[in-house]
Amino acid sequence: MPVLENYEPKKVFHYFEEICAIPHGSGNTKQISDYLVKFAKDHDFDYVQDDMNNVVIYKPATPGYEKASVLILQGHMDMVCEKRPEVEHDFTKDGLKLRVDGDFLSAEGTTLGGDDGIAVAYGLAILDSTDLPHPALEVLFTVDEEIGLLGADGFDCSVLKGRRMINLDSENEGSLWVSCAGGVSGNSYLPVQRVDASGEKLSVKICGLTGGHSGAEIDKNRASANILMGQFLYELGAVCGYALAELEGGQKDNAIPRECQASILVLPEEVSAVTSLAEKMQKDFREEYTGSDENITIQVTKEGEADASVLHPTSQEKVIFYLMNLPFGVKKMSGTIEGLVETSCNPGILKLYGDELFVQTSIRSAVGTAKEALSHKIQYLTEFLGGEYDTEGDYPAWEYRKDSPLRDKMVEVYRDLYGKELKVVAIHAGLECGLFYERMEGLDCTSLGPDILDIHTSEERLDMGSVKRVWEYLIEVLKNLKD
Numbered sequence: 001m002p003v004l005e006n007y008e009p010k011k012v013f014h015y016f017e018e019i020c021a022i023p024h025g026s027g028n029t030k031q032i033s034d035y036l037v038k039f040a041k042d043h044d045f046d047y048v049q050d051d052m053n054n055v056v057i058y059k060p061a062t063p064g065y066e067k068a069s070v071l072i073l074q075g076h077m078d079m080v081c082e083k084r085p086e087v088e089h090d091f092t093k094d095g096l097k098l099r100v101d102g103d104f105l106s107a108e109g110t111t112l113g114g115d116d117g118i119a120v121a122y123g124l125a126i127l128d129s130t131d132l133p134h135p136a137l138e139v140l141f142t143v144d145e146e147i148g149l150l151g152a153d154g155f156d157c158s159v160l161k162g163r164r165m166i167n168l169d170s171e172n173e174g175s176l177w178v179s180c181a182g183g184v185s186g187n188s189y190l191p192v193q194r195v196d197a198s199g200e201k202l203s204v205k206i207c208g209l210t211g212g213h214s215g216a217e218i219d220k221n222r223a224s225a226n227i228l229m230g231q232f233l234y235e236l237g238a239v240c241g242y243a244l245a246e247l248e249g250g251q252k253d254n255a256i257p258r259e260c261q262a263s264i265l266v267l268p269e270e271v272s273a274v275t276s277l278a279e280k281m282q283k284d285f286r287e288e289y290t291g292s293d294e295n296i297t298i299q300v301t302k303e304g305e306a307d308a309s310v311l312h313p314t315s316q317e318k319v320i321f322y323l324m325n326l327p328f329g330v331k332k333m334s335g336t337i338e339g340l341v342e343t344s345c346n347p348g349i350l351k352l353y354g355d356e357l358f359v360q361t362s363i364r365s366a367v368g369t370a371k372e373a374l375s376h377k378i379q380y381l382t383e384f385l386g387g388e389y390d391t392e393g394d395y396p397a398w399e400y401r402k403d404s405p406l407r408d409k410m411v412e413v414y415r416d417l418y419g420k421e422l423k424v425v426a427i428h429a430g431l432e433c434g435l436f437y438e439r440m441e442g443l444d445c446t447s448l449g450p451d452i453l454d455i456h457t458s459e460e461r462l463d464m465g466s467v468k469r470v471w472e473y474l475i476e477v478l479k480n481l482k483d
Contacts, residue, residue: 003098004105007464009471011128016121020113021095025081028092029053029143029151032077032120036141039124048159053143054151056159059127061136068135068482070162073126075119075169076145076152076432080252080456083110085207085259087458104453104461114452114462115213116145119168122474134478138162145169145432146254148185148393152432157439164406166477167433167447171216171455172425173466176410177447179426181215181342182371182397182434183364185253186378190322190357190387192315197243199265201306202274206232206249208295211258213456214346214362215429218256219330223285223293225249225260226350226359230323232281232298233262237320239277240270243310244319246352253348253362255456260350263303265310275300309354318385319357325381326359331374334366334426341428343370345378356387364428366397398434398445400426406444413480417473448474 004013024032033053040047046058055077061068081091087109097108106112123139126132138160142151170177206225211217226249236242242264249260266274278298285296311319327345334340343365351358361378365371379389401407407424414422433445450466453459 003100008468009125011125012121012467012471015124016117017098019117019120020098020107023092023094024077024079024113025091026078026144026147029078033143036077039127043127045127050156052151052154054155055141057127057139059137059139062133065133065135065482069164070136070138071134071478071481072138072140072160072162072165073123074140074142074165074167074432075116075123076142077116077120078144078146079113079115079117080111080146080255082251082255082456082458084458100464103463103465105464106459106461110458111456112460112462114460115171115455116169118450118452118462118467122168122471126475126478132475132478135481142432146252149395149430149432149435150393152435153395157436160440163440163442163444165433165436165443165445167431167445168449169431170427170447170449171452172449173451173463173470175423175425176407177427177431178404178407178424179366179400180398180431180434181364181366181428182368182395183362183430184371184375184391184394186361186363186375187390187392188322188357188359188361188378188382188387189389190318190382190385192319192352192356193312194309194315194354195312196307197265197310198305198307199243200268200271201303201308202264202266202271203261203301203303204232204264204274204278205259205261205299205301206296207259207299208297209258209293211256211457212454213429214254214256214344214348215364215427216455218344218346218428219341221289221292222256223289223296224328224347225257226347227323227326227328228285228296229260229262230320230326232278234320234324235281236274236277240266240273242266242270242274244316245308245310247319247350247357248352249350250348252456253346253360255348256346257348257350258457263308265306265308271302319352322357322381322385326361327374327377332370337426340426342366343374344428345374364430366426366428368397395430396434396438398431398437401444404444404446407446409480410446410477413477414473417476
């Protein structure tokens with residue numbers, strides 16, 4: 001039995017539930033892309049599906065709106081795949097297990113993919129409608145937004161006639177987003193050498209962190225497990241001798257790492273020194289991150305006597321130096337927009353392989369030169385230690401447009417509908433709007449969406465009442481776009 005069949009708006013939640021039954025993590029979008037194509041065929045809509053699995057579905061204007069300018073509705077079909085450590089879930093094969101708790105919809109032990117499955121659901125519900133007035137629509141669903149806006153970057157915009165766009169990838173009801181930061185993923189490859197060693201093997205795990213979106217939550221003083229592990233390993237060197245064998249933390253560069261785990265070898269008589277330091281630093285971290293991460297936990301587990309391939313002392317020193325000097329968090333606040341993060345970075349993926357340390361960092365800034373400078377800082381650190389550095393997924397900032405008839409109309413509709421002002425805001429998180437704005441001359445673009453909490457984490461929750469209100473606002477906007 002469907003979980004959401006009795007919730008309004010029915011078509012929106014119907015399609016959202018269908019989407020959640022289809023695996024659609026970043027890089028695994030063929031199945032959901034084909035689902036969208038089947039929808040278009042079943043409804044006799046023209047469509048385009050490109051080689052990347054991006055899909056555009058075209059719907060003619062309703063009577064009376066034939067002369068109105070074409071409107072693009074846009075969102076992405078991929079989701080961030082995160083789960084609790086104890087949960088068994090294969091995101092490549094399994095659908096999500098939905099759960100309603102009061103006013104909120106979540107998935108059991110995993111991310112929900114409200115970012116940006118709700119955009120797909122809104123788009124399909126509008127396409128499926130027979131009684132909603134609207135101009136001609138081009139509904140664009142892109143892929144792999146969460147790993148660098150790859151679908152939008154590779155999309156051929158010539159198949160779009162519209163020059164006004166509503167992006168449906170924001171997570172704050174009552175706000176209209178009108179600009180965003182640009183970003184890039186920086187990849188560090190630090191070569192390491194190993195030697196064989198014996199000793200008491202200990203597993204050190206830093207967990208219990210809140211995590212979150214590296215754009216939306218980067219200003220909330222949330223801790224990074226990768227950064228805390230670097231601090232722990234540095235402090236451990238002053239307490240006892242140890243050798244580092246394994247190190248891994250984080251799964252996505254755009255998610256603040258919630259866990260990081262290391263394996264070390266120590267002398268048997270130094271085990272107590274490690275556990276004592278873990279207890280002390282756990283207490284210190286919890287005090288430091290009061291209000292955001294009071295549940296930080298450092299677990300030390302004995303694994304017995306072992307022989308292992310560990311880092312050569314020189315390589316270990318370089319790894320610790322790198323982690324201690326790697327930037328994280330807010331680097332600069334905007335000097336013109338109060339409360340807006342201008343520049344930040346998040347080392348989201350950390351992995352020690354046999355012969356190298358790999359770290360991927362999400363770098364964001366509303367200022368192109370600042371984004372470049374921060375990337376160069378990490379590059380210099382990496383190369384200074386004998387490593388190599390490259391970047392991927394570079395996307396531009398979405399610049400604020402002074403003259404925006406679409407924005408003005410949406411503000412007017414909101415005021416008439418609710419009797420209060422719509423918040424018009426710039427954000428730090430990245431959106432595909434920047435790429436489209438750069439490539440489509442004259443594009444007038446805005447972004448909206450319902451309240452989604454703790455996105456990119458297993459605690460992600462979608463406010464179902466907000467989904468209904470944003471739907472009602474969206475269809476009122478469409479009704480008013482008759483020009």
